[in-house]
Amino acid sequence: xxxxxxxxxxxxFFTMLLLTLLTFSLSFLFPGDPLVNLSGQINATPQQxxxxxxxxxxxxxxxxxxFAYLSHLAEGDLGLSxxxxxxxxxxxxxxxxxxxxxxxxxxxxxxxxxxxxxxxxAVNHRKTADNIILSVAMLGYSVPVFWLGLVAILVFSIxxxxxxxxxxxxxxxxxxxxxxxxxxxILLSDSVYKWQAFRDxxxxxxxxxxxVATAPATIFIRLARSSxxxxxxxxxxxxxxxxxxxxxxxxxxxxxxxxxxxxxxHIGLQFANLVTIAMITEVIFSWPGIGRWLIESIYQRDYTGxxxxxxxxxxxxxxxHIVTDFIYAALNPLAREHNHGTS
Amino acid sequence: MNLxxxxxxxxxxxxxxxxxxxxxxxxxxxxxxxxxxxxxxxGSGKSLLAQAIVGVLDDKWQVDADRFHWRGTDLLRLSLxxxxxxxxxxxxxxxxxxxxxxxxxxxxxxxLEEAVDSRQLSGYxxxxxxxxxxxxIKLLHKxxxxxxxxxxxxxxxxxxxxxxxxVMIAIALATRPVLLIADEPTAAMESxxxxxxxxxLASLNQLKNMSILLISHDLENVTHWTNTxxxxxxxxxxxxxxxxxxxxxxxxxxxRALVDSSPKANMLLPAKSRxxxxxxxxxxxxxxxxxxxxxxxCPRAQQACVQAPKVKNHHGHQVSCHYSxxxxx
Numbered sequence: 001x002x003x004x005x006x007x008x009x010x011x012x013f014f015t016m017l018l019l020t021l022l023t024f025s026l027s028f029l030f031p032g033d034p035l036v037n038l039s040g041q042i043n044a045t046p047q048q049x050x051x052x053x054x055x056x057x058x059x060x061x062x063x064x065x066x067f068a069y070l071s072h073l074a075e076g077d078l079g080l081s082x083x084x085x086x087x088x089x090x091x092x093x094x095x096x097x098x099x100x101x102x103x104x105x106x107x108x109x110x111x112x113x114x115x116x117x118x119x120x121x122a123v124n125h126r127k128t129a130d131n132i133i134l135s136v137a138m139l140g141y142s143v144p145v146f147w148l149g150l151v152a153i154l155v156f157s158i159x160x161x162x163x164x165x166x167x168x169x170x171x172x173x174x175x176x177x178x179x180x181x182x183x184x185x186i187l188l189s190d191s192v193y194k195w196q197a198f199r200d201x202x203x204x205x206x207x208x209x210x211x212v213a214t215a216p217a218t219i220f221i222r223l224a225r226s227s228x229x230x231x232x233x234x235x236x237x238x239x240x241x242x243x244x245x246x247x248x249x250x251x252x253x254x255x256x257x258x259x260x261x262x263x264x265x266h267i268g269l270q271f272a273n274l275v276t277i278a279m280i281t282e283v284i285f286s287w288p289g290i291g292r293w294l295i296e297s298i299y300q301r302d303y304t305g306x307x308x309x310x311x312x313x314x315x316x317x318x319x320x321h322i323v324t325d326f327i328y329a330a331l332n333p334l335a336r337e338h339n340h341g342t343s
Numbered sequence: 344m345n346l347x348x349x350x351x352x353x354x355x356x357x358x359x360x361x362x363x364x365x366x367x368x369x370x371x372x373x374x375x376x377x378x379x380x381x382x383x384x385x386g387s388g389k390s391l392l393a394q395a396i397v398g399v400l401d402d403k404w405q406v407d408a409d410r411f412h413w414r415g416t417d418l419l420r421l422s423l424x425x426x427x428x429x430x431x432x433x434x435x436x437x438x439x440x441x442x443x444x445x446x447x448x449x450x451x452x453x454x455l456e457e458a459v460d461s462r463q464l465s466g467y468x469x470x471x472x473x474x475x476x477x478x479x480i481k482l483l484h485k486x487x488x489x490x491x492x493x494x495x496x497x498x499x500x501x502x503x504x505x506x507x508x509x510v511m512i513a514i515a516l517a518t519r520p521v522l523l524i525a526d527e528p529t530a531a532m533e534s535x536x537x538x539x540x541x542x543x544l545a546s547l548n549q550l551k552n553m554s555i556l557l558i559s560h561d562l563e564n565v566t567h568w569t570n571t572x573x574x575x576x577x578x579x580x581x582x583x584x585x586x587x588x589x590x591x592x593x594x595x596x597x598x599r600a601l602v603d604s605s606p607k608a609n610m611l612l613p614a615k616s617r618x619x620x621x622x623x624x625x626x627x628x629x630x631x632x633x634x635x636x637x638x639x640x641c642p643r644a645q646q647a648c649v650q651a652p653k654v655k656n657h658h659g660h661q662v663s664c665h666y667s668x669x670x671x672x
Contacts, residue, residue, distance in 0.1 A: 244431030
């Protein structure tokens with residue numbers, strides 16, 4: 001297990017190194033002065049430029065420049081935003097939790113809806129239930145997310161008026177910013193209207209979370225279905241039937257656990273996809289997250305913002321990836337416990 | 344009274360445009376306390392027949408039989424659930440690859456405990472849990488595993504192939520079966536481990552009077568342990584009789600060839616000479632010959648062989664051949 005952890009951390013380290021190399025090289029590839037691209041100070045006076053040159057060591061070799069950039073990253077200094085001339089780090093700290101909240105809730109939603117549906121489809125293989133679930137999954141997968149978001153707003157917030165169409169929380173509630181994750185902040189606050197605020201925040205997240213979750217849920221349906229079908233074909237299921245267990249016992253005791261293991265491996269991969277969808281959805285629903293901010297900085301040619309947003313989002317996706325790897329190892333005895341005699 | 348009496352059991356593969364008759368009217372009869380070998384090449388439908396008896400075949404296989412009696416009760420008259428209840432209570436099966444037949448994510452202990460028949464237990468559920476544990480440990484002792492704490496905590500991939508097969512046998516014994524079907528229990532195992540497994544099966548047969556249907560592709564290996572043998576070829580019944588009858592006086596040309604192909608059986612064979620084999624190989628399911636399926640390979644085949652022969656009984660020695668070797672002895 002220790003070797004496993006060291007391996008993952010090693011992978012994390014080198015991937016981060018490559019990622020910073022990429023963002024560092026972006027400052028040279030973007031039009032304009034690399035120094036301005038890195039620091040984001042577009043209106044700097046000549047003296048300030050001299051100071052920046054010293055800080056980023058841009059008169060020295062490329063390796064020194066890279067290490068200077070790394071040390072700035074390590075201090076949490078991502079430069080100024082070219083568009084708003086504010087510290088990017090503080091903007092990201094304000095915005096990233098909203099994205100984490102939205103994408104994690106959407107992931108949970110996709111898993112809790114998709115995986116059981118996939119299992120139901122596999123158990124009723126080639127029957128009506130299977131066909132219905134599969135065609136719904138096909139439909140959900142092929143619907144474009146921006147269209148789905150707009151239609152959802154049109155139907156559920158404009159025509160039916162069930163859910164609000166934009167934002168994270170109604171402006172009437174004043175919630176102190178502690179962790180940035182809205183639900184935790186609401187629960188931590190001592191406002192009298194805590195529970196009303198909680199209900200309002202839940203109403204706000206329903207539509208965007210459902211829209212984000214649609215495509216991953218359909219992928220989970222298909223993943224769960226195929227892995228359950230593969231498990232049901234195996235010898236140990238046949239042996240369990242010969243043992244005299246009922247179908248229910250076989251499914252719940254043996255089949256579900258084994259097929260879940262196969263699905264967990266794919267969650268990390270699907271998460272990158274989900275975050276991309278979440279970025280578009282944030283724009284549609286005016287969700288104050290980092291995805292919307294990143295797309296806006298692309299529009300405004302905020303090169304520093306693009307660099308830092310890229311770095312932060314990739315790191316987030318990669319951390320989730322590694323966490324799912326650990327969950328997989330914790331659940332799977334084959335990855336966790338070594339064979340006797342092989343050690 | 345016979346323990347198991349199967350007459351003309353056929354298994355059809357229904358997928359595709361034309362159904363394929365994988366097992367063609369095979370009969371099998373077993374007495375109490377008997378060890379019967381079921382011998383044939385790979386692809387001759389032995390495993391299919393065994394799985395059809397236990398009832399674990401997929402939907403794509405269709406099973407028909409003229410008669411299927413278990414200890415005198417006609418199972419064909421019962422509903423699917425009743426049949427399954429009787430079979431899973433009295434018949435147990437062990438498979439070829441023991442490691443693949445144990446759930447890789449569940450400990451051996453849990454898998455053993457869930458196999459223990461709840462009818463053997465008494466009391467409230469917390470007492471039952473204890474009894475289940477005790478029963479699992481007892482089962483492991485029965486199959487000769489002494490370090491039960493160690494084994495119960497292990498996952499299947501942590502044990503050797505032979506230990507896994509012992510665990511499979513322990514699971515099979517959990518319901519106290521009358522008949523144990525062993526489908527090539529020692530395939531892919533070293534010969535010393537093979538001997539252990541066979542000795543364990545033999546002792547279970549002698550001590551508990553448990554009948555065993557031993558499926559194997561190796562006639563020579565099986566003869567030490569069996570009382571009677573049934574031979575199959577390409578899904579058809581070939582010959583059945585006591586081990587001595589089959590081994591010393593085979594009536595069917597195919598059995599003759601099987602016996603001749605083993606160096607132990609014909610000691611007269613001069614050194615460095617070729618072993619007797621039939622030309623060709625077993626036909627694939629898509630291109631089965633009509634009539635007797637051995638026809639194209641049989642040295643004694645004649646025109647009548649395009650009709651499937653009827654089973655003839657000579658003092659308990661059954662053979663299915665138009666030109667049996669009976670008169671040559």
